[in-house]
Amino acid sequence: MEATLSPVEVEKLQVKSHATPDEVRAPDKTRVEVVKLEGYTIGRMTFQPGWRWSECVKPVVKTEQCQLSHVGHAIQGRLTVRMQDGTEQSISAGESYTIPPGHDAWVEGDKPFVGLEVLSADQYAKR
Numbered sequence: 504m505e506a507t508l509s510p511v512e513v514e515k516l517q518v519k520s521h522a523t524p525d526e527v528r529a530p531d532k533t534r535v536e537v538v539k540l541e542g543y544t545i546g547r548m549t550f551q552p553g554w555r556w557s558e559c560v561k562p563v564v565k566t567e568q569c570q571l572s573h574v575g576h577a578i579q580g581r582l583t584v585r586m587q588d589g590t591e592q593s594i595s596a597g598e599s600y601t602i603p604p605g606h607d608a609w610v611e612g613d614k615p616f617v618g619l620e621v622l623s624a625d626q627y628a629k630r
Contacts, residue, residue: 514541521547528628531559535628546624548575550582550616555609560628571623573602580616584608594618 517540519525524536524547532554536547550559556569564570568587576599583593587605594600600618602608610616620627 511542517541521545530563530628533559533628535624537624539625543621544625546620546627548616548618548620548624548627550580550610552610552613552615554616555607557607563628563630568605568607569602570604571626572604573600573620574622575600575618575620578617578619580614581611582608582616582618583611 519538519540521536521538525539526537528535528537532551534549536549538545538547560569561567577594577596579596581593581595583591584602585591585607586603593611594616
């Protein structure tokens with residue numbers, strides 16, 4: 504039997520644009536635009552061609568692999584994720600995803616990867 508979660512209620516109408524985010528983080532080949540809404544943080548992640556977590560974000564966060572969980576939706580491009588156990592999965596535009604801690608990732612091809620993240624955006628690429 505599948506567990507049912509109780510619905511979350513939003514208490515006020517809010518609209519914000521990622522064009523004017525509350526916070527921007529920009530390690531090498533990385534742009535994270537963070538919008539904070541009451542009770543929620545949403546990040547638009549843009550990773551340029553040649554981006555790799557272990558080369559561009561690792562120097563900022565100083566962990567061997569990304570230790571955050573991710574839940575999001577790919578808007579553009581293609582990202583490949585490799586888990587600590589060697590499992591790999593690619594994420595393409597139009598797909599939603601979950602990624603557990605303990606991974607590296609890189610952009611495939613010559614288009615930037617753009618994704619909207621609803622989990623961990625408040626912590627991603629922070630010192």
